[in-house]
Amino acid sequence: MSSQDNSEENLPQQQDDADGGVLATRDNPFANPGLPPHEHRVQDIDERAAKRSERVVAGLFTLSMLSTIGFIASFVAFPVDKIVYVFPIGHVSALNLSLGLTLGLALFCIGAGAIHWARTLMTDVEVPEERHDIEATPEVREEVLAGFQDGARESDLGRRKLVRNTLIGAMAMVPLTGLVLLRDLGPMPGTMLRHTKWAKGKMLINENTHEPLRPEDIAVGSLTFAMPEGLSEEDHDFNNQIAKAALMIVRLQPENIKDKRELDWSHEGIVAFSKICTHVGCPISLYEQQTHHVLCPCHQSTFDLTDGGRVIFGPAGHALPQLRITVNDKGYLEAMGDFAEPVGPAYWERG
Numbered sequence: 001m002s003s004q005d006n007s008e009e010n011l012p013q014q015q016d017d018a019d020g021g022v023l024a025t026r027d028n029p030f031a032n033p034g035l036p037p038h039e040h041r042v043q044d045i046d047e048r049a050a051k052r053s054e055r056v057v058a059g060l061f062t063l064s065m066l067s068t069i070g071f072i073a074s075f076v077a078f079p080v081d082k083i084v085y086v087f088p089i090g091h092v093s094a095l096n097l098s099l100g101l102t103l104g105l106a107l108f109c110i111g112a113g114a115i116h117w118a119r120t121l122m123t124d125v126e127v128p129e130e131r132h133d134i135e136a137t138p139e140v141r142e143e144v145l146a147g148f149q150d151g152a153r154e155s156d157l158g159r160r161k162l163v164r165n166t167l168i169g170a171m172a173m174v175p176l177t178g179l180v181l182l183r184d185l186g187p188m189p190g191t192m193l194r195h196t197k198w199a200k201g202k203m204l205i206n207e208n209t210h211e212p213l214r215p216e217d218i219a220v221g222s223l224t225f226a227m228p229e230g231l232s233e234e235d236h237d238f239n240n241q242i243a244k245a246a247l248m249i250v251r252l253q254p255e256n257i258k259d260k261r262e263l264d265w266s267h268e269g270i271v272a273f274s275k276i277c278t279h280v281g282c283p284i285s286l287y288e289q290q291t292h293h294v295l296c297p298c299h300q301s302t303f304d305l306t307d308g309g310r311v312i313f314g315p316a317g318h319a320l321p322q323l324r325i326t327v328n329d330k331g332y333l334e335a336m337g338d339f340a341e342p343v344g345p346a347y348w349e350r351g
């Protein structure tokens with residue numbers, strides 16, 4: 001058959017081509033075309049072009065430094081809740097947008113500068129690397145070390161001080177972005193949760209009907225949820241505020257109240273406690289009418305509302321904070337101040 005003309009049997013035992021490549025043979029049927037002739041870049045033969053490349057690289061590294069400064073400045077300049085409109089994305093957080101843009105630009109400029117540096121200024125001599133055993137011999141290790149040293153020398157860092165200095169500056173400044181991100185950990189919980197929207201004279205508003213509550217609205221055996229007067233779902237920070245100020249109200253028989261302070265802080269047996277579990281902050285929602293125990297659905301912490309909101313079961317570490325209430329001259333329930341202690345999870349010592 002004529003196809004046998006190209007079969008392995010017809011290939012020579014060994015044949016090298018003129019450019020250092022290896023032609024296909026019977027033992028090695030894959031041809032190696034070898035390296036193409038080396039072409040000098042314009043920067044290799046024109047020092048002015050090399051200088052231009054150097055300035056581009058230094059400019060990118062400098063832009064990275066400026067972007068890092070912009071990243072840090074964004075933390076100072078933009079409040080967390082500032083919203084801006086950006087076409088075509090829509091409404092976004094000004095802080096997140098500026099942090100993303102500045103950090104992205106800082107990292108991009110370092111990468112782009114390094115690539116441009118490697119493509120235009122570093123040596124571009126192609127060196128074939130032969131396969132070898134995985135375990136390197138001492139000679140190979142020495143060779144690698146020498147290769148690193150050659151690379152460092154050929155990168156021209158010693159001669160191109162502008163590139164070297166701006167690279168060091170850019171690399172040194174980028175980690176600073178990690179430091180300012182610590183601000184996102186937020187204020188100390190003891191400070192943040194210490195104050196809620198409850199204050200002296202604020203009426204208790206039914207969370208469902210949005211109407212002020214009167215004592216007669218609270219029936220024995222019912223669980224009512226309330227929020228402070230003046231808090232509106234239209235408020236931009238409504239979710240943050242209600243997460244701290246959410247209140248649950250039950251009516252007890254005064255003779256069933258075991259805790260003397262709880263009795264003083266109640267009105268005709270009506271007691272008001274924070275709805276936020278003191279374990280990790282789930283909203284409490286289950287009320288057992290006979291025992292007046294409330295149960296957190298997350299990890300089953302159980303609190304006794306007849307005994308100062310004391311923990312009787314589960315992982316919660318603290319009693320539920322109680323809100324001191326009274327009735328105003330119009331007959332509505334109102335707070336006599338804020339909670340006496342921070343609401344919510346007790347990760348820290350309340351003191």
Ligand code: FES
Pocket residue numbers: 277278279280281282296297298299300301314315316
């Ligand atoms: S959050 Fe309530 S028990 Fe864990």
